[in-house]
Amino acid sequence: MNPSKHSARLLSAGTLGIALALGCLSAPASAVERSPKPGAPGVQLDHLDRGLVAAKTLEGVFLSWRLLGPEATGSSATGLTGTDFNVYRDGQKLATVTDSTNYQDTAGTAASEYQVRAVVGGVELDRSASATSWGGNFKxxxxxxxxxxxxxxxxxxxxxxxxxxxxxxxxxxxxxxxxxxxxxxxxxxxxxxxxxxxxxxxxxxxxxxxxxxxxxxxxxxxxxxxxxxxxxxxxxxxxxxxxxxxxxxxxxxxxxxxxxxxxxxxxxxxxxxxxGYSNSDDYRMSAADYYQHMVKTFQRWTEHPEVKAGNWPATLEEAFGIAPKYQYPLSQTDAEAMTDYFMDVYAPSRSARNMLRAFEGFIxxxxxxxxxxxxxxxxxxxxxxxxxxxxxxxxxxxxxxxxxxxxxxxxxxxxxxxxxxxxxxxxxxxxxxxxxxxxxxxxxxxxxxxxxxxxxxxxxxxxxxxxxxxxxxxxxxxxxxxxxxxxxxxxxxxxxxxxxxxxxxxxxxxxxxxxxxxxxxxxxxxxxxxxxxxxxxxxxxxxxxxxxxxxxxxxxxxxxxxxxxxxxxxxxxxxxxxxxxxxxxxxxxxxxxxxxxxxxxxxxxxxxxxxxxxxxxxxxxxxxxxxxxxxxxxxxxxxxxxxxxxxxxxxxxxxxxxxxxxxxxxxxxxxxxxxxxxxxxxxxxxxxxxxxxxxxxxxxxxxxxxxxxxxxxxxxxxxxxxxxxxxxxxxRQNTAYNQPAYTDFYLASDMDFANVPLRAAWLPGSVKALQHVLEDLAESGDVAGPVGSQLTASIQQAAKAVEDGDAAKAGQALQRFVTFLGQQKGPDKVSDTARVALTYNAENILRSFEG
CATH class of the missing domain: 2.130.10 (Methylamine Dehydrogenase; Chain H)
Incomplete structure (x- = not known):
């Protein structure tokens, strides 16, 4: 929600806090060791950043942020486990949060600036965009x-x-x-x-x-x-x-x-x-329009398929329960007389709320x-x-x-x-x-x-x-x-x-x-x-x-x-x-x-x-x-x-x-x-x-x-x-009579977190975000030499495949990316932190292709 800058290009050079795009998938460390075969991607969900927000309260500043779905790897008695988070105020670390994705900073002020950084195995793998406090609990x-x-x-x-x-x-x-x-x-x-x-x-x-x-x-x-x-x-x-x-x-x-x-x-x-239709047309009916509409409907009564099939009364008199009076098809004059009877006598006799002379505004x-x-x-x-x-x-x-x-x-x-x-x-x-x-x-x-x-x-x-x-x-x-x-x-x-x-x-x-x-x-x-x-x-x-x-x-x-x-x-x-x-x-x-x-x-x-x-x-x-x-x-x-x-x-x-x-x-x-x-x-x-x-x-x-x-x-x-x-x-919440949104799993105060689904999800945009990270690492010198070009080419191919909707091709390009990361030849340079971070996130994206 912080509109100042997009977190995908933030860089924490010279530290373990390699700046990865917040939209990139994260997963358990074991996922890094797996080599999933490219295939149909997992369920497609929104590519989201960390969503860090800060709100001023009587107790200081309250911070809240997202755990992304694929970052969850297991469960405890009180919640899901997986990625943890370091909380920073004005560049100084305040705490490591493991049991939630919120934090109350009792010493925070309206001028404080906050970040959270994702942590796996003690290593910071990304950091959020900065957030400053809302004036209260709303924006x-x-x-x-x-x-x-x-x-x-x-x-x-x-x-x-x-x-x-x-x-x-x-x-x-x-x-x-x-x-x-x-x-x-x-x-x-x-x-x-x-x-x-x-x-x-x-x-x-x-x-x-x-x-x-x-x-x-x-x-x-x-x-x-x-x-x-x-x-x-x-x-x-x-x-x-x-x-x-x-x-x-x-x-x-x-x-x-x-x-x-x-x-x-x-x-x-x-x-x-x-x-002959045009964008300047107006099909809204006035009361006079509706009257003429009913006149034409009655004139065409004998042509209606239900009447011709014998499913409906052959005459309008029979439909209204009155004595036969007119010849069919109705003339203009007779259709008008029948419309008058319908609007002024028959409809009001059915309900006092039937005031068809006032019918207007409908399309x-x-x-x-x-x-x-x-x-x-x-x-x-x-x-x-x-x-x-x-x-x-x-x-x-x-x-x-x-x-x-x-x-x-x-x-x-x-x-x-x-x-x-x-x-x-x-x-x-x-x-x-x-x-x-x-x-x-x-x-x-x-x-x-x-x-x-x-x-x-x-x-x-x-x-x-x-x-x-x-x-x-x-x-x-x-x-x-x-x-x-x-x-x-x-x-x-x-x-x-x-x-x-x-x-x-x-x-x-x-x-x-x-x-x-x-x-x-x-x-x-x-x-x-x-x-x-x-x-x-x-x-x-x-x-x-x-x-x-x-x-x-x-x-x-x-x-x-x-x-x-x-x-x-x-x-x-x-x-x-x-x-x-x-x-x-x-x-x-x-x-x-x-x-x-x-x-x-x-x-x-x-x-x-x-x-x-x-x-x-x-x-x-x-x-x-x-x-x-x-x-x-x-x-x-x-x-x-x-x-x-x-x-x-x-x-x-x-x-x-x-x-x-x-x-x-x-x-x-x-x-x-x-x-x-x-x-x-x-x-x-x-x-x-x-x-x-x-x-x-x-x-x-x-x-x-x-x-x-x-x-x-x-x-x-x-x-x-x-x-x-x-x-x-x-x-669909906005549909007609708005209804609440519910989860696929049981969500309540007595829930068993072991029953929360841990999904491999495809988040469109994560490949492009990983591409931005690689560019930042090349700029910092953590990735250099021919391998940098090979990695860039593979990511570009994956991004193009995603754009074309070719999941298998995207998965193959990402697999090549991971293979190149494992190679260290001659003038190639991939720092240890860069190798861990890039492999970790690339494997997590690949995991979504397991379906």
């Missing part, structure tokens, strides 16, 4: 608020910072901050009205605005419309962004002084250009795209059609079938996530619909091509009458995926639930296997007192879902979820086996159970507690019939590895509260997002040790404020961002 990332606007109906609106994500967009080992701006007239997908445009900004930690993406008038603003994914999808060490776009989406890149460097609209598909026509943007510049890299398309305004999706008629609702329910479907590289998953037709599409990005991996589609939910039916809980037409309907939630998760090393997509009450097949769709028996006792029914849709190892006493992972099916769902909340979907315990509620959360809030209770209706232990033992912590968002904030809760919504001040100890933080002058659910912009392990940071907007949205836990811990764990499930879940 502000300055933001640039978009200009206010006015809707087509004359209503003024302004902007507030909303959800955020992180990614290393420039490959320097430090995270940048991606911030979504929502207008104050943003809407739930079921709400009528115009919205302002959605903007997505990318900032450096010092507030430098790199670029802004204006999604344009043809993307509605609200929690369900823009799910932005930030990740290094192509493995070049720099993050890309993917999101749904439309004609009119524009990207603006800025110079360092804030002036515009370049700007441009995304590319329209050739077929759309040929059809139910025009092209829909999926665009990949370069993370550093915002440059459009690729645009394809969004799959599946909307098809219609929601008629086939059931938006007119329920008592509440809501055009543009079920059709525009979007989800997105990242998943390591092959166990190696991140793929992007985009979904549409979850109440009726339910679809998911997975893609990989290789730097040039956005390639489909698989496509899942439940098929349409059959309806006997699109204007009066109950399509929820009814199978779609697809023979394999038909039971997906009504199983999706307002988010999704990526987790290896079956233990095959590849992540599945947990789609609410169902799970899609890594190969795109249906792993399971969860049903259970309806209890006595429900609407249909004894019948088998879907667990169904819900608002909150949590996937991880919740109960360490049983094998595998669990899913805790809440459900809103009321009297038509077997559970209000349920705990399931994540691998099979089998219900382990739960409770019928008979109502919409809207909130639920998990967390180790009571260290005296084994496992991770869960709550929705009261609170239970991990194995279902009732701990409290009614009293429970909050459900907005959890955070790992405490030194003892328990879970805390983030509370506060709307104009309330956010707080972090501990179930046993009370309030730990009051985030003064900040706000959460998204109404009553009160989500922070982001909760993630952004800097420092394994604890999560709280990122919330300031009350005036002038900054994104990042709070750091300054409680000293004696637990040592690698950065959570080097756990594949956690990294994927941080990427």
């Amino acid at each position: 502000d990332i300055p933001l640039k608020k978009p200009a206010d606007g006015v809707t087509p109906t004359g209503q003024a609106y302004t902007y507030a910072a909303n959800d955020a994500s992180i990614g290393d967009v420039d490959g320097d080992g430090q995270y940048e901050f991606i911030v979504k701006w929502d207008p104050n007239n943003s809407k739930d997908v079921s709400q009528v009205g115009y919205t302002g445009n959605t903007y997505v900004d990318t900032y450096k930690a010092d507030g430098t605005l790199l670029h802004r993406i204006d999604l344009g008038v043809n993307i509605r603003s609200g929690a369900h419309y823009t799910q932005l994914l930030v990740n290094d999808f192509d493995g070049d060490g720099r993050a890309e962004m993917m999101m749904k776009t439309a004609p009119g989406t524009k990207s603006t890149n800025f110079n360092a002084d804030g002036s515009v460097a370049s700007e441009g609209f995304i590319s329209l598909l050739p077929s759309d250009i040929q059809a 139910v026509s025009g092209p829909e795209y999926l665009t990949v943007f370069e993370g550093a510049s915002g440059k459009e890299l690729k645009t394809v059609a969004y799959e599946p398309g909307r098809h219609d305004d929601g008629l086939m999706w059931g938006d007119y079938a329920m008592a509440r008629i809501e055009p543009g609702n079920r059709v525009d329910r979007f989800l997105a996530g990242v998943a390591y479907l092959d166990g190696k590289k991140p793929a992007a998953v985009f979904a549409r619909g979850y109440y009726t037709r339910s679809t998911l599409a997975a893609y990989t990005w290789d730097g040039s091509n956005l390639s489909p991996v698989w496509n899942v589609d439940s098929g349409w939910t059959p309806m006997t009458n699109p204007f009066n039916d109950g399509p929820h809980g009814r199978n779609g037409t697809d023979p394999e995926f038909g039971t997906l309907t009504t199983q999706g939630f307002h988010s999704l998760s990526a987790s290896d639930v079956d233990g095959d090393g590849k992540q599945e997509v947990v789609y609410g009450s169902a799970t899609i296997d890594d190969d795109g097949s249906l792993l399971y769709s969860s049903f259970d028996t309806m209890p006595a007192g429900s609407a249909t006792p004894g019948e088998e029914a879907r667990l169904g849709h819900g608002d909150a879902m949590h996937v991880t190892d919740i109960d360490p006493a049983r094998p595998g992972k669990e899913i805790f979820s809440v459900h809103e099916g009321g009297a038509y769902a077997p559970y209000g909340y349920a705990m399931r086996d994540a691998g099979t979907g089998e219900s382990l315990f739960g409770a019928y509620s008979g109502k919409d159970t809207g909130r639920g959360m998990i967390g180790d809030v009571d260290p005296a209770v084994p496992g991770i507690e869960n709550w929705a209706i009261g609170m239970q232990s991990a194995n279902g033992e009732k701990l409290s019939p009614s009293k429970a912590p909050g459900t907005n968002m959890s955070i790992r904030w405490a030194a003892d590895m328990t879970t805390q809760l983030v509370n506060g919504s709307a104009d309330q001040t956010p707080t972090i509260d501990d179930w046993k100890r009370g309030r730990l933080l009051t985030a003064t002058d900040t706000r959460t997002n998204n109404g009553t659910k009160g989500n922070p912009s982001l909760v993630a392990d952004v800097v420092g040790d394994w604890r999560e940071e709280l990122l919330v907007r300031t009350a005036d949205s002038s900054a994104l404020r990042m709070f750091l836990s300054t409680e000293v811990t004696n637990h040592k764990l690698y950065t959570l961002m080097h756990d594949p499930q956690y990294r994927a879940e941080v990427a």
Whole structure:
């Protein structure tokens, strides 16, 4: 987080502290002795620097830094073992830290400058960038608020910072901050009205605005419309962004002084250009537009495939339950009369909330795209059609079938996530619909091509009458995926639930296997007192879902979820086996159970507690019939590895509260997002040790404020961002109803650190960092003679192979690098410290190619 200089070029010449790039992999000394064969690299994770931060406290200065995933080599009773660290203040060594990655300097001042240096076998192998103290326990990332606007109906609106994500967009080992701006007239997908445009900004930690993406008038603003994914999808060490776009989406890149460097609209598909679409189009519907839309829909009634197939009523009179009156196809006059009846009589008779004369602001026509943007510049890299398309305004999706008629609702329910479907590289998953037709599409990005991996589609939910039916809980037409309907939630998760090393997509009450097949769709028996006792029914849709190892006493992972099916769902909340979907315990509620959360809030209770209706232990033992912590968002904030809760919504001040100890933080002058659910912009392990940071907007949205836990811990764990499930879940945290990110392993106060996975991970950028180190050693004279040229050539070949995506070739070049290091001929010079440091780190990179 220190923006002053990149640590990859720091040199500690003349000492054992050879300056190695902090992004280089580190591993046990035994790894140096191994000669792994080049092959497919291990799971791809972010190339990160040490992430050293310093915060002024009442006790002095608190320091916190990262243990990188591949640096962990074993475990102890209190944490992981492996690399240790020497702590320096103003160039003087203060301490050697072995049991954690934090340190309290009681004599530190605001002017003190700190470094940490990695130590293995008593030898310092790298040093971090320097860090000076934050003024307190938070840091502000300055933001640039978009200009206010006015809707087509004359209503003024302004902007507030909303959800955020992180990614290393420039490959320097430090995270940048991606911030979504929502207008104050943003809407739930079921709400009528115009919205302002959605903007997505990318900032450096010092507030430098790199670029802004204006999604344009043809993307509605609200929690369900823009799910932005930030990740290094192509493995070049720099993050890309993917999101749904439309004609009119524009990207603006800025110079360092804030002036515009370049700007441009995304590319329209050739077929759309040929059809007459342009980036100046505005597809937002006015009330008058919607009226004419329904007139045309009714005029074409007899041409609809479902009507022609005999699945829907042959006439609109039959659909509305009135006497026959018109000849078909309807004339303009008759279609208008039928539209008047539909809007003024039929719809209000179904629900007093149906005010279709006021329907406006929705986008139910025009092209829909999926665009990949370069993370550093915002440059459009690729645009394809969004799959599946909307098809219609929601008629086939059931938006007119329920008592509440809501055009543009079920059709525009979007989800997105990242998943390591092959166990190696991140793929992007985009979904549409979850109440009726339910679809998911997975893609990989290789730097040039956005390639489909698989496509899942439940098929349409059959309806006997699109204007009066109950399509929820009814199978779609697809023979394999038909039971997906009504199983999706307002988010999704990526987790290896079956233990095959590849992540599945947990789609609410169902799970899609890594190969795109249906792993399971969860049903259970309806209890006595429900609407249909004894019948088998879907667990169904819900608002909150949590996937991880919740109960360490049983094998595998669990899913805790809440459900809103009321009297038509077997559970209000349920705990399931994540691998099979089998219900382990739960409770019928008979109502919409809207909130639920998990967390180790009571260290005296084994496992991770869960709550929705009261609170239970991990194995279902009732701990409290009614009293429970909050459900907005959890955070790992405490030194003892328990879970805390983030509370506060709307104009309330956010707080972090501990179930046993009370309030730990009051985030003064900040706000959460998204109404009553009160989500922070982001909760993630952004800097420092394994604890999560709280990122919330300031009350005036002038900054994104990042709070750091300054409680000293004696637990040592690698950065959570080097756990594949956690990294994927941080990427999807902003999706619709924001959910916490969970690790692939059991993480709680009673955890056994021997069960934490020690992975060989591929961190793109580490080869380039090693190249910088070699250059520094050559400059200091620690490497000289012909061998220096041979080493340089091998590293350059490896770097080129990485850039080309050729893992085998990169591994072969690195193996040659190690072989050259072992040779000492004539005028060659490789000092002992240089040989140890270079061999050590090169072998660690090679280890990632073992898979």
